[in-house]
Amino acid sequence: MAESYATEAIVLGSRRLGEADRIVDLFTDSRGRVPTVVKGIRKVKSRWGGRLEPFTHLRVQVHEGRNLHTLTSADTIATHAALRDNPACLKPGLSVIEMISRTTPEHHRKPRTYNLMLSFLNEMDRICLDAGSGRLTSLGAGSKGESAPSSNAPHEAAAPDRLRSHAASLALGAQLKILLLAGFLPHLLSCAMCGAKADLTSFSARAGGALCPGCLQDGFRIDPGSLEAMILLLERPLSAVPDLKIGEVQRRQIRRAVREICEYHLGVRLRVEL
């Protein structure tokens, strides 16, 4: 018999359904990823308002249906709006959502991945606020005399490069940890083929990790610094990631490694660029 249940959830995304409804992809604490019908959400005076935008952390009540579940109530725990409205953080945030959406099966409880996602959202909020984004200022402050109405565009200050690089590193840290929790941790400390510990110069998803020049197969060249950064991202908590010095080249190589692991081992092609 169909019944209702209450759980905490993070909104991953949604797609349109019929005239005014949506199917919202909820990543729940107790049941993993659950696609849930939300009735009337697209109407201007919908009671759901902006509660079901991506990244929002909610307490929800869901009614189990034969095929799809239906949302019956939602209370916001945290909106994580700074992350959503900041161009420097949006794509890194979406890249983690994509990773969870496309690598996590429906209705499989993943409490550690759920907690990881919560930590990621909280850290992203923290770096946004540290960068001065998302704070309400007095109407007179700074904008007096300006002709263009600008106060309605939230967090519109130009995103500093530092925030952009911190957000991208945090997203990579979260993605590597998701791979670890899913059982697809690449071999990074020695050659994945022969076990040699020195001179690791390439990375192959097919081989399962880093490779020495003698075992180089179909991988791509990778800097030792990128391998070290991957190890640090896996070892350190997300709160320590912004303090790590990870360069643009290293991030690009780590992203490529993550992408190739997903393609080769999970059959998933990631679309969102950092």
Added chain:
Amino acid sequence: MFPAPVEQLITELSKLPGIGRRSAQRLAFYLLGRPRDDAAALAAAIIDVKDKISFCRRCFNFTEEELCVFCRDARRDDALICVVEEPSDIIPIEKGGEYRGLYHVLGGSLSPLDGIDPEHLRIKELVERVQTGDVAEVILATNPNTSGESTALYIADLLRDKLRVTRLASGLPVGADLEYADEATVSRALMGRREL
């Protein structure tokens, strides 16, 4: 289960957005029960709309001619362009009766998760329009959701140095009670507050 022509009709109807197989069956049997003239009128209307309607050369709204009704209307203010996601978004703005400028239809919104990047939308055409025309202000009227906001921010970054770029206000709907507003909407309403 059904004769082949009925199956064919159900299959075609179930390709429509929001129509599942069961709804398609209901529609098919409704059409079977109608006079032949009604069915012919529906079929002719579908063919007609496909043959006669295309995109406006300037704003990409639907039109029967080279330019749409708004782009052809000399009384409209061509210094104002309102950017919308889909042609259907023009209807509520026109019903509001406040806006007398022109439009630009993007054909969607940025959605990296769905693989929709700037080159898939008519953003390049908007920038060209702004550069070649005598435009004073672009109003970004994309939907107030995550993909709509990111599209607005992307376009604002491209155009900010060239002209005035504004965004539709978002906040509490007229006639609603503050008590029932959600946190995200109240935050937006606070950020978009105005002096009285």
